Amino acid sequence: xDEKKERKLLILHSIIKDYVETxxxxxxxxxxxxxxxxxxxxxxxxxxxxxxxxxLLIQPHTSAGRIPSQKAYRLYVDELMKISNLGKTLxxxxxxxxxxxxxxxxNAIKHTANxxxxxxxxxxxxxxxxxxxxxxxxxxxxxxxxxxxxxxxVTKENIVKxxxxxxxxxxxxxxxxxxxxxxxxxxxxxxxxxxxxxxxxKLETLSIExxxxxxxxxxxxxxxxxxxxxxxxYSNGITxxxxxxxxxxxxxxxxxxxxxxxxxxxxxILNEAGKDALNIVIGTENHVAEFQDCSxxxxxxxxxxxxxxxxxxxxxxxxNYDYVVSVMNFLSQELNSQLNKSEENTKGDTIGK
Amino acid sequence: xDEKKERKLLILHSIIKDYVETxxxxxxxxxxxxxxxxxxxxxxxxxxxxxxxxxLLIQPHTSAGRIPSQKAYRLYVDELMKISNLGKTLxxxxxxxxxxxxxxxxNAIKHTANxxxxxxxxxxxxxxxxxxxxxxxxxxxxxxxxxxxxxxxVTKENIVKxxxxxxxxxxxxxxxxxxxxxxxxxxxxxxxxxxxxxxxxKLETLSIExxxxxxxxxxxxxxxxxxxxxxxxYSNGITxxxxxxxxxxxxxxxxxxxxxxxxxxxxxILNEAGKDALNIVIGTENHVAEFQDCSxxxxxxxxxxxxxxxxxxxxxxxxNYDYVVSVMNFLSQELNSQLNKSEENTKGDTIGK
DNA sequence: TGTTAGCACTCTGCATGGTCGAGTGCTAAT
DNA sequence: ATTAGCACTCGACCATGCAGAGTGCTAACA
Numbered sequence: 001x002d003e004k005k006e007r008k009l010l011i012l013h014s015i016i017k018d019y020v021e022t023x024x025x026x027x028x029x030x031x032x033x034x035x036x037x038x039x040x041x042x043x044x045x046x047x048x049x050x051x052x053x054x055x056l057l058i059q060p061h062t063s064a065g066r067i068p069s070q071k072a073y074r075l076y077v078d079e080l081m082k083i084s085n086l087g088k089t090l091x092x093x094x095x096x097x098x099x100x101x102x103x104x105x106x107n108a109i110k111h112t113a114n115x116x117x118x119x120x121x122x123x124x125x126x127x128x129x130x131x132x133x134x135x136x137x138x139x140x141x142x143x144x145x146x147x148x149x150x151x152x153x154v155t156k157e158n159i160v161k162x163x164x165x166x167x168x169x170x171x172x173x174x175x176x177x178x179x180x181x182x183x184x185x186x187x188x189x190x191x192x193x194x195x196x197x198x199x200x201x202k203l204e205t206l207s208i209e210x211x212x213x214x215x216x217x218x219x220x221x222x223x224x225x226x227x228x229x230x231x232x233x234y235s236n237g238i239t240x241x242x243x244x245x246x247x248x249x250x251x252x253x254x255x256x257x258x259x260x261x262x263x264x265x266x267x268x269i270l271n272e273a274g275k276d277a278l279n280i281v282i283g284t285e286n287h288v289a290e291f292q293d294c295s296x297x298x299x300x301x302x303x304x305x306x307x308x309x310x311x312x313x314x315x316x317x318x319x320n321y322d323y324v325v326s327v328m329n330f331l332s333q334e335l336n337s338q339l340n341k342s343e344e345n346t347k348g349d350t351i352g353k
Numbered sequence: 354x355d356e357k358k359e360r361k362l363l364i365l366h367s368i369i370k371d372y373v374e375t376x377x378x379x380x381x382x383x384x385x386x387x388x389x390x391x392x393x394x395x396x397x398x399x400x401x402x403x404x405x406x407x408x409l410l411i412q413p414h415t416s417a418g419r420i421p422s423q424k425a426y427r428l429y430v431d432e433l434m435k436i437s438n439l440g441k442t443l444x445x446x447x448x449x450x451x452x453x454x455x456x457x458x459x460n461a462i463k464h465t466a467n468x469x470x471x472x473x474x475x476x477x478x479x480x481x482x483x484x485x486x487x488x489x490x491x492x493x494x495x496x497x498x499x500x501x502x503x504x505x506x507v508t509k510e511n512i513v514k515x516x517x518x519x520x521x522x523x524x525x526x527x528x529x530x531x532x533x534x535x536x537x538x539x540x541x542x543x544x545x546x547x548x549x550x551x552x553x554x555k556l557e558t559l560s561i562e563x564x565x566x567x568x569x570x571x572x573x574x575x576x577x578x579x580x581x582x583x584x585x586x587y588s589n590g591i592t593x594x595x596x597x598x599x600x601x602x603x604x605x606x607x608x609x610x611x612x613x614x615x616x617x618x619x620x621x622i623l624n625e626a627g628k629d630a631l632n633i634v635i636g637t638e639n640h641v642a643e644f645q646d647c648s649x650x651x652x653x654x655x656x657x658x659x660x661x662x663x664x665x666x667x668x669x670x671x672x673n674y675d676y677v678v679s680v681m682n683f684l685s686q687e688l689n690s691q692l693n694k695s696e697e698n699t700k701g702d703t704i705g706k
Numbered sequence: 707t708g709t710t711a712g713c714a715c716t717c718t719g720c721a722t723g724g725t726c727g728a729g730t731g732c733t734a735a736t
Numbered sequence: 737a738t739t740a741g742c743a744c745t746c747g748a749c750c751a752t753g754c755a756g757a758g759t760g761c762t763a764a765c766a
Contacts, residue, residue: 027758040710045759063717063758103501104517142493145511148456152495152503160497164457164513239614242607250603254595257610261592380729393739398730416729416746710765717759722752729745736739 011037011047012056013080016068020318023245025065070283073295073317077280081322086330094330098338105129105159105339109301110234112311112335117237119327122315125235125266129159129308131225132193139187139221141180146170151221156189157303165220175213182210183217192225233266246293246316259290270310273298278328283317295319299332303339311335364390364400365409366433369421373671376598378418423636426648426670430633434675439683447683451691458482458512458692462654463587465664465688470590472680475668478588478619482512482661484578485546492540492574494533499523504574509542510656518573528566535563536570545578586619599646599669608643623663626651631681636670648672652685656692664688 014035018026028044031037037044048066051057056075057066068076085091094115101108106128116124135156142150147170152162171179186202187195199218203211238260247253259265269288273279273296281296291314298312311332313324367388371379381397384390390397401419404410409425412418421429438444447468454461459481469477488509495503500523505515524532539555540548552571556564591613600606612618622641626632626649634649644667651665664685666677 025758029758041758042710042712042760043708046709049760059759061717062760063715063756065758103519140495142495142505144507144513148511148513150505150513150515154497158498158501160501160503160517162503162515166456236614239607239610242603242610248603250595250601250606253603253606254592257592257595261589378729382729394729395731395739395741396737399738402731412730414746415731416727416744418729708766710763712762712764714761715759716757718757719755721754724749724751726747726749728747731742731744733741733743734739735741736737 007037008047008051009080011044012051012068012072013076015048015051015057015066016072016076016080019067020320023318025060025067027065030065068318070285070317073282073319073321074285077282077321077325081325083322083326083329086326091330095334098334102338108335108338109309109311110236112331113234113236115331116311116313116327117240119331120313120315120320120324121237121240121243122313122319122324123235123237123240123260124311124313125233125260125270126311127267127270127309128232128234129155129157129303130232131161133306133308134159135191136187136189136195138184139180141176141183141217143171143173143176149176151217151224153224155192157306157308159303159308161224163220163224165217167216179213179217182206182214183221186214187221195222195225231263233263233270235260235266241315244316244318246318252293255290256294259288269296270298270312273310273312275300275307275310277332278325280321280325293317295321297321297324297328299328301332301335301339360390361400361404362433364397365404365421365425366429368401368404368410368419369425369429369433372420373673376671378413378420380418383418421671423638423670426635426672426674427638430635430674434678436675436679436682439679444683448687451687455691461688461691462662462664463589465684466587466589468684469664469666469680470593472684473666473668473673473677474590474593474596475666475672475677476588476590476593476613477664477666478586478613478623479664480620480623480662481585481587482508482510482656483585484514486659486661487512488544489540489542489548491537492533494529494536494570496524496526496529502529504570504577506577508545510659510661512656512661514577516573516577518570520569532566532570535559535567536574539567540574548575548578584616586616586623588613588619594668597669597671599671605646609647612641612643622649623651623665626663626665628653628660628663630685631678633674633678646670648674650674650677650681652681654685654688654692 011031014031015026018030018034028041028048032039032041032044048057052059052066056069056072058069059066086094097115098108098111101111109126109128113124113126137154137156140152142152144150144164147167149165149167149171150162151165152160154160186199186206190198199222203214203218238257241247241256242253247256265288269286269291272287273281277299279298283295284292286292286294286296293316294314295317296312296314298310300307300310302308311328313328315324364384367384368379371383371387381394381401385392385394385397401410405412405419409422409428410419411422413420450468451461451464454464462479462481466477466479490507490509493505495505497503497517500520502518502520502524503515504518505513507513539552539559543551552575556567556571559567591610594600594609595606600609618641622639622644625640626634630652632651636648637645639645639647639649646669647667648670649665649667651663653660653663655661664681666681668677
């Protein structure tokens, strides 16, 4: 009885494999011939009929072959799929390619996105470090000219963000330093997530004069944390999707591309995808209607053990899951070691300062 | 004889108008009826036949109507078109919408791009200020942690760019200040365009010790000016193009979108478009093959009288030229006054400093 | 009991051919 | 110079028919 079931699954596996390659419904003959099971097409037909009853196969119409259902892909991903390596040389090449992206974290992440889309030929979407997962180390205000000031925020994770701000009046250098000191005093060591309540609390401990000084910077400081959300996502290989017959219909392609352009939606999608090391969201498992013809595979990256963002790839449901998963596994691992290597180097000294 | 020609042009005008609206070849009857010229379709037919001989109309096949040739659009743009205003209320709304984008120049430009694509329903592409058109005012090195340093470059035009860099070793605060001083001494007031030769020249005037100090920062400083090219373009409304029947063919759409994703190509296209206040490039007048089904309308923006970047819109050749031109006129004017208003405010004091 | 060959059936894709309508060019009349 | 009329052309659309792929069922076989 068990080997019976075994064969069914093998057949399902073959069907999925074939369909992923060809995008055409696959018939019993194809399976019998191409994947020599040593039984006739008729037998395969019977098995396929069973698989259809189990909800794993779908027949577009009477005399077409069958295609895997979403449930089948889920089964495949959960139980059938075997994840392989990318191969020593490719892995070494990728590792090498990170060399030039050591300075700015965002570049390493962008590079990861580019690699994802290049390797998988699907569309990649990545989140840059999300402010609300980070912790403030210190803030520095730097005069540019007149009332214009550059605010540099360094997080405990050693991520640097900076923002050009404009005060309502020109502020002298000494005043700016004073501002900076007080500001630092209250934002230091706070967690950006609770910054709203934290700050109002701490502001109360300050003198009236000090409050006055910060009157203008504080709202700006808070704003920044929210505002940059739409800059916090990057995507590459958006036209790759047009290579797949599923999207030859211009309207489908458009609704896909529309979302990719709507950065805020992407942030949401990535946030909903799950926070495991690797997450697979197939078709309607995604809550965003426009992506229900797609599958999404995401991974997270960490600094100092804390999840601070994620990388993902989005393609048709008929996706090469095992390959894509191995790509994502390797790249997220590589990105993580990249990010944390540089942290290891500096962290010790930072704490000591 | 003159009023004869007059009529031909009126007919051409009508055909263009109709074709721009409907994207269907337009026949003699349509023109006769819809734009009541007071003559019969047969007469129009004769005129159209003449216009075709003149190379202004094209007949896709014997029994279809006719469509305007590229030459016709050029004629239209150069001589026939009347540019109107956008209307007081719309103009006021747009002007208002700039309010919130005063802090960072790049945001004002991005906003302009968003407005372009929203108003025209074509795809907008814009260049952020190009480093090589700017002049250096000063540079500031700010320690982040260990060997990581933030380099802030302020231009004479008061544009601020900043880059995270990594030195080969941790550098103490005093040393960094020293570095900063020497660096500033030699880069100050130089024009980024000639920075290569300028710097080598000035480096020779420094002591060996000073040279040593700058050894690492100088190449980085030069790199920066080139490196960020691909970050220097932004585009919005890329999927708008899919609304036009010209791009219902997926392969056409793909080759369009591919270029939009290739930022470096966009920079080239915008640079080739011309540096007048307003430039119109129709179809094959563009040298980039993939955009020869498109028309491009660009405008420049200035700071202190100097061209530093451009904004543009790209759509099908069958474009609503007069409307788009009026949009671009208004927006570039608005952007310019936005950029230079803020400069007026500060320039005086800056020089005094 | 599982497997298989055979056969009728179904459905799509494609080529064919005919009709319709839109639009033209030409000619002759005004 | 303009126009009405008419023959002509071509694409869009639709019905038809055929070939090919694939199925489900049945009866025979190991």
